[in-house]
Amino acid sequence: MKWKKxxxxxxxxxxxxxxxQVKEKYGLNKIIKLASNENPFGSSASVQQxxxxxxxxxxxxxxxxxxxxxxxxxxxxxxxxxxxLFGNGSDEIILIISRALLEPGKNTIMxxxxxxxxxxxxxxxxxxxxxxxxxxxGHHDLNGMLEAINESTSIIWLCSPNNPTGTYxxxxxxxxxxxxxxxxxxxxxxxxxxxxxxxxxxxxNGEWFNKYPNACITRTFSKAYGLxxxxxxYVMGSVSIIQQLEPVREPFNNNSLGQIAAAIAVDDQKFxxxxxxxNSKGIKAYAEFCQKNELGMFDSQGNFVLIxxxxxxxxxxxxxxxxxxxxxxxxxxxxxxxLRITVGTEEQNIEVMQALTEILGLG
Ligand SMILES: Cc1ncc(COP(=O)(O)O)c(C=O)c1O
Numbered sequence: 418m419k420w421k422k423x424x425x426x427x428x429x430x431x432x433x434x435x436x437x438q439v440k441e442k443y444g445l446n447k448i449i450k451l452a453s454n455e456n457p458f459g460s461s462a463s464v465q466q467x468x469x470x471x472x473x474x475x476x477x478x479x480x481x482x483x484x485x486x487x488x489x490x491x492x493x494x495x496x497x498x499x500x501x502l503f504g505n506g507s508d509e510i511i512l513i514i515s516r517a518l519l520e521p522g523k524n525t526i527m528x529x530x531x532x533x534x535x536x537x538x539x540x541x542x543x544x545x546x547x548x549x550x551x552x553x554x555g556h557h558d559l560n561g562m563l564e565a566i567n568e569s570t571s572i573i574w575l576c577s578p579n580n581p582t583g584t585y586x587x588x589x590x591x592x593x594x595x596x597x598x599x600x601x602x603x604x605x606x607x608x609x610x611x612x613x614x615x616x617x618x619x620x621x622n623g624e625w626f627n628k629y630p631n632a633c634i635t636r637t638f639s640k641a642y643g644l645x646x647x648x649x650x651y652v653m654g655s656v657s658i659i660q661q662l663e664p665v666r667e668p669f670n671n672n673s674l675g676q677i678a679a680a681i682a683v684d685d686q687k688f689x690x691x692x693x694x695x696n697s698k699g700i701k702a703y704a705e706f707c708q709k710n711e712l713g714m715f716d717s718q719g720n721f722v723l724i725x726x727x728x729x730x731x732x733x734x735x736x737x738x739x740x741x742x743x744x745x746x747x748x749x750x751x752x753x754x755x756l757r758i759t760v761g762t763e764e765q766n767i768e769v770m771q772a773l774t775e776i777l778g779l780g
Pocket of ligand 1: 453454508509532579580609637638639645649
């Protein structure tokens, strides 16, 4: 068959073991899954109530314009409804943007290590990925990224907070960067973990997108909102960017239940605030643990921490798995010797730190 050449160079996404598989393999009763930066507190209680009332609409196509969700998100961020496009997770937004802008002969600039889907989609579209190493402290090398721009550059990806380091780009640095990027390059700011940021108050609204018309921001309901299984993400940007992306989107890419769940979840900002507070306590606890035990940890504004365990992290990962704790080994994330651990509930965090103390032989 005449497959696209690029497809043969890519591997399929390898999911980690599910909780059920780990339970069965090691004969465990309880699993703590902290591998995918999901919300350990679940989602707003009101989502469950509302969904129970919506279980009789399966025969109908979803609202292809996501009208109600669009209205709620537009109000939340003070943008016009025409400045939004919804996707089947922000993964699909990344795909749509790549499909609209990348092709052989074009290139796209991103940090490394960062979220792998930017490069994956670029490869699929036959475009070149220019990867600029993170600075030693885990931050994006914004100057290095600016220097890498050439006339074939179509997209620059900024992941903030960055997966897997958790490091974040302050709004003023983002704006200084945007001032220097040529207007015909789209800068995509992936803020999948935006709701967890505590370092500063930021404001990205309709006016902001007028000021920076070649920037767009992606967000998701998979993380702080606790709705990963529904697959709802979105991109906000100038009306002209959204209009160019719309034809690439499939007509019914957001399912009905996902739209309902997300629209309800937006109303419960108290839940989001409480998750932000709890998460930030968890990050602080991990930072203290690392400091006490002389383990390296990047400054994280996400809901996960990347810890240098100073050993083969695949081995430590496996030992945690045997105790029913699922995390991610940094070996697969471009940071050998580290573990990426989703911040859990206080109880879960304590269990993880106790397990690490035992496994790493800490004092
Ligand atoms: C930085 C970043 N962007 C995007 C995503 C995709 O999230 P989703 O497709 O669930 O919205 C993730 C998921 O882990 C992520 O870490």
